[in-house]
Amino acid sequence: QVQLDESGGGSVQAGGSLRLSCAASGRTFSSYTMGWFRQAPGKEREFVATITWSVGSTYYADSVKGRFTVSRDNAKNTMYLQMTSLKPEDTAVYYCAMGMGSSYYTNPSRYNYWGRGTQVTVSS
Numbered sequence: 001q002v003q004l005d006e007s008g009g010g011s012v013q014a015g016g017s018l019r020l021s022c023a024a025s026g027r028t029f030s031s032y033t034m035g036w037f038r039q040a041p042g043k044e045r046e047f048v049a050t051i052t053w054s055v056g057s058t059y060y061a062d063s064v065k066g067r068f069t070v071s072r073d074n075a076k077n078t079m080y081l082q083m084t085s086l087k088p089e090d091t092a093v094y095y096c097a098m099g100m101g102s103s104y105y106t107n108p109s110r111y112n113y114w115g116r117g118t119q120v121t122v123s124s
Helices: none
Strands: 002-007 010-013 018-026 032-039 046-052 058-060 068-073 078-083 092-100 118-123
Touching: 002 092, 018 032, 018 092, 018 118, 032 078, 046 068, 046 078, 058 068
Parallel strands: 010 118
Antiparallel strands: 002 018, 018 078, 032 046, 032 092, 046 058, 068 078, 092 118
16 A cells, blocks of 8 residues: 655745645555645645656646646655745645556546645635
8 A cells, every 4th residue: 555644734824835745655656646636625626736756747737837846756755845926725735646657647536545635724
């Protein structure tokens, strides 16, 4: 099995920054993709960003493009999400996920493993 542990959430004022981390442990795979999703109260889980682990190709939701950066540290099996210029509408629980394959995915159904989530709250 795979365990994903998110950290780095918190409360920040609009315009501020946060960096989320997602540490992966357990079973390893030769080819996989990792992603960030978020879910606000009363809303469906939505795609934020994704990165292919071997090549490091990235893809972002339009709502965060230019403000968020996803990266990974292969040696630490850790993925990061650097969030800048945060807005109140970014408030949500942020989840990291892992899916098999070498392409990036925006559909949560393509991901096999999920973390428990970390809360991000942005006040105006």
